Amino acid sequence: MPARLLPVDPAAPDPGAIAEAAEVVVAGGLVAFPTETVYGLGADALNAAAVQRIFAAKGRPADNPLIVHVADPAEVEALTAALPETARLLMARCWPGPLTLVVPAAPQVPLVTRGGLDTVAVRMPAHPVALALIRAAGCPIAAPSANRSGRPSPTTARHVLADLGDAIDLVLDGGPTPVGVESTVLDLTTSPPSVLRPGGVAVETLRDLIGPVTLPPAGAPVLARAPGTRYRHYAPRARVVLVEAPPDRVGEAVAGTVRALWDRGLRVGVMVTEDHAAAVPSGAVVRVMGPRTDPAVVATRLFAQLRELDEAGLDAIVVEAIDERGLGRAVMDRLRRAAASAG
Ligand code: AMP
Ligand code: MG
Numbered sequence: 001m002p003a004r005l006l007p008v009d010p011a012a013p014d015p016g017a018i019a020e021a022a023e024v025v026v027a028g029g030l031v032a033f034p035t036e037t038v039y040g041l042g043a044d045a046l047n048a049a050a051v052q053r054i055f056a057a058k059g060r061p062a063d064n065p066l067i068v069h070v071a072d073p074a075e076v077e078a079l080t081a082a083l084p085e086t087a088r089l090l091m092a093r094c095w096p097g098p099l100t101l102v103v104p105a106a107p108q109v110p111l112v113t114r115g116g117l118d119t120v121a122v123r124m125p126a127h128p129v130a131l132a133l134i135r136a137a138g139c140p141i142a143a144p145s146a147n148r149s150g151r152p153s154p155t156t157a158r159h160v161l162a163d164l165g166d167a168i169d170l171v172l173d174g175g176p177t178p179v180g181v182e183s184t185v186l187d188l189t190t191s192p193p194s195v196l197r198p199g200g201v202a203v204e205t206l207r208d209l210i211g212p213v214t215l216p217p218a219g220a221p222v223l224a225r226a227p228g229t230r231y232r233h234y235a236p237r238a239r240v241v242l243v244e245a246p247p248d249r250v251g252e253a254v255a256g257t258v259r260a261l262w263d264r265g266l267r268v269g270v271m272v273t274e275d276h277a278a279a280v281p282s283g284a285v286v287r288v289m290g291p292r293t294d295p296a297v298v299a300t301r302l303f304a305q306l307r308e309l310d311e312a313g314l315d316a317i318v319v320e321a322i323d324e325r326g327l328g329r330a331v332m333d334r335l336r337r338a339a340a341s342a343g
Contacts, residue, residue: 038177098126198333259281268315
């Protein structure tokens with residue numbers, strides 16, 4: 001049976017719709033809902049059978065743990081064995097928001113939720129729909145991104161339906177998600193803390209707040225502690241070709257790449273910043289990512305544009321690389337993975 005779609009006002013969700021969705025969660029079902037980052041696929045985090053359904057619906061490998069979402073920082077106490085001081089500081093400064101903290105797990109968090117690890121990832125999202133749903137359900141909600149495993153993350157309810165329409169019970173449609181890339185995942189069980197995945201909270205912000213943090217090497221395929229980063233990710237069906245060039249050569253490099261792909265008879269789409277849109281040879285399907293100097297705008301459009309170009313039936317998507325500063329780091333992480341795994 002196809003999932004039911006319930007429209008909700010993202011700023012002030014109707015309590016009736018939220019109650020209906022909460023009932024599904026409490027009964028062990030799956031509800032997709034908007035967060036400020038991307039749409040999540042939620043289940044009762046403490047119900048192992050319900051969480052198992054998330055893995056089945058997504059086709060997600062069992063050793064890739066889920067983020068547990070709470071509606072209040074106090075709810076984290078029951079999920080963790082010991083809460084580091086740094087966690088308290090970051091929760092006070094960055095929550096609600098796109099920062100996930102990996103901390104030692106309490107035994108009551110089912111192993112399936114944490115992918116068999118002795119740690120658990122926790123986050124308080126900054127989205128009225130997500131917070132209302134968690135509160136109404138009365139339980140923490142485990143929610144990975146609501147896409148088929150390996151596909152670009154969903155930033156609209158339509159993306160969710162396209163990937164998972166037949167596999168889930170209900171989608172709360174609160175419009176496009178405001179941040180557009182997933183949360184930053186910070187492991188607080190290492191010293192210094194380590195960023196396992198760059199995301200919606202800039203690494204620069206974390207360093208200002210807590211001092212040194214380590215980063216995964218740019219483009220690194222694997223970090224054993226971040227199981228999810230090991231798998232095929234963010235990949236449209238078309239091949240993604242990332243163009244990295246010095247600032248004054250970007251336009252030329254994008255145009256050259258497009259022509260080279262045309263020479264091989266391929267149908268080509270292009271994602272470029274406003275700054276270089278004029279350099280794209282006419283005839284290519286183009287999406288403008290936003291101003292090169294504003295990676296937060298690029299982040300909001302990234303996944304939707306990858307999906308749109310993919311639906312246009314192209315063979316290759318040429319994408320302009322942006323600077324790895326602020327949200328640009330998260331954008332480039334997703335693009336590198338998309339480029340590495342496409343094909
Ligand atoms: P998603 O919810 O699909 O955006 O993915 C969640 C990300 O957080 C994945 O990369 C997971 O591997 C990572 N993650 C979740 N829980 C843990 C944990 N306990 N330790 C390390 N990484 C985690
Ligand atoms: Mg995901």
